[in-house]
Every structure is written in structure tokens, then in C-alpha cells.
Amino acid sequence: MKAAFYHFLVALTKRAGRWVFRFLAGGIAAGYFFFFPARVAVGVRFYRALFPTSGRFFYPLWCTWKQYQNFTHVFLDRLLLGEEGAITCTHEGWEYLEDAVDRGIGGILVMSHLGNWEVASRLLQTRSRQYPGMKLLLYLGKKHQEEIERTQKEDLIRNGVKIVTVEEGGGSPADIVEGITFLKAGGLVSMTGDRLWRKDQRSVAVNFLGHEAHLPELPFVFSLLSGAPLFIFFSCRTGKQTYHFRILPPVYVCSDDRNGRAEAIKRAAQFYADSLARTVRRHPFEWFHFEPFLRNRK
Secondary structure, eight states, X not given: OOHHHHHHHHHHHHHHOHHHHHHHHHHHHHHHHHHOHHHHHHHHHHHHHHSTTSOSSHHHHHHHHHHHHHHHHHHHHHHHTTSTTSSEEXXXXXXXXXXXXXXXXXXXXEEOSBSOHHHHXXXXXXXXXXXXXXXXXXXXXXXTTOHHHHHHHHHHHHTTOEEEEXXXXXXXXXXXXXXXXXXXXXXXXXXESSOOSSTTSOEEEEEETTEEEEEESHHHHHHHHHOOOEEEEEEEEEETXXXXXXXXXXXXXXXXXXXXXXXXXXXXXXXXXXXXXXXXHHSTTOBOOOSOOOOSBO
């Protein structure tokens, strides 16, 4: 959604109410559904894999429509973040992060395109202020001409969260060194685990819903090189302006020799893929991954 139109919707919503935002945003989502068949085909293929016994066309098509409409909640909830008490959150597994901070070992938060990253980041930001010693660094992709996300990132920076913005062409070696240094100092580094930003990006093949899928290798390499554990982090919308955050127990990527590194990375990546598949099955319309993801059947 373009920034100028989004700001227009925000102003209109403040005057007329949230129904205006829902109505217009729903119309935009419908436009994408009807006029971008290639993207819709990606969703249909995904829901065929997720619900293999529910038909080849009509049910997966309806699921894709539902996914597109649910995506509008991301923009409305982004707006409501500025209102005290408008968004409520529950969470589990936070003690794993606190233990890592207390031990000074740091950790890599592996996030996904589930729910709303702004809401998840705001929770991390709030908790880090309440828990002295918790330092956060977020790797975020830069969307060109996307003023909305730039504003959100600046808000996080003002509140003490370190941001490393990565172009879609990929991060620089300096970005990687900065992350490793941050981890070795006991900090928490967050990065996305379910999207490749470019075709030549280093990846690891996994089994996802009976298909081959490729995940970015970097989170698992970070864990291997730094010795810091992986924490798989899921953010799901469970109701109207309500989210649940789940952090899984730590996963260590270890190898006794150089020859075993690739296998250690693959095991950790497959664990993440299996965890993601289970979560997506529970929240099938909350995974907002609109790029081709599934490859050949396993």
C-alpha cells in the first residue's frame, strides 16, 4: 500500500471510524486478488499443499481470498499501535530469552511472515525496556519507496532497538560482522527465516508440506559461527487486535569439524521448517508470504 494513500486512509479513519479503513483496504485486497492472477496462483498452490484433501481449485482459491483479506489487518493494526491498549498480546517462552541474556550468550530470533512484524517488534521493544541488559538488533529488508515501514523503524530506533536495513540485493559483509559482534556481546539478533531476497542468495533446502523449499542460510550460519542459540519466534493474530507470541526452546547449531557444518545447518533449518509448517496449519490465513516458495514435490 503506497504511503500517500495509507496516510489518506489514516486521516479518513480518524474522522469517520475504523470501518472506512476496513472497507477501502478490503477493496484494495480484492483488486490484487482479481487483477494479479500469477500471485493468486502462488497462494492456490500453497493451500493445495496445506490442505491436500480439500479439492484442487475452489477451496484453495477461497483460502487465498481469505489470506488477502486478512492481510489488511496488518495495516489497520499498524495504525492502532499508536493507541494505548488497542492491541493486546499474550506470549509464551519469553523465559528462554531472559535465560540467554542472563548467561550472556545472546541469541538469534528467527522470525517469519506470520502475523505482523511491527506488533512483534513493539513487544520485543517493550520487554527489552523492562528487562535491563537485553539488547536488540533487527535485520529488516528495505522496501523501496515504502514510507510507512520507514516510520515504524525510526520509532523502534528512538526506543533503543538497533536496526540494520538490508537491501533486497543482500547484506554487506560489514552487516554480517556487525551482527556476529553483537551476538558475542550477549545481544539478541532478529532476522527472517522464510524468505530469500535474491536468486543467488545462499540457501538451504528443506522439506516443507511435502515439497522442497529453500530457506536463507544466514540465521543458521550466524548460530554456527557465534555459538549463540536459535530461538524460533512466531507471531500470530488470534482475534480482533489480539496476538499471541510463541518462542520455542533454544536450538544450537554445532559441528565438531568443518565437514559436518553443512549437515548441522540443514538439521536446524529443517527443524525450523517443521515448526513453521505446524504453526501455519494452526493459523492458515496468517502467513503472508506472497512469493513463490514451494518447489518440486519430495
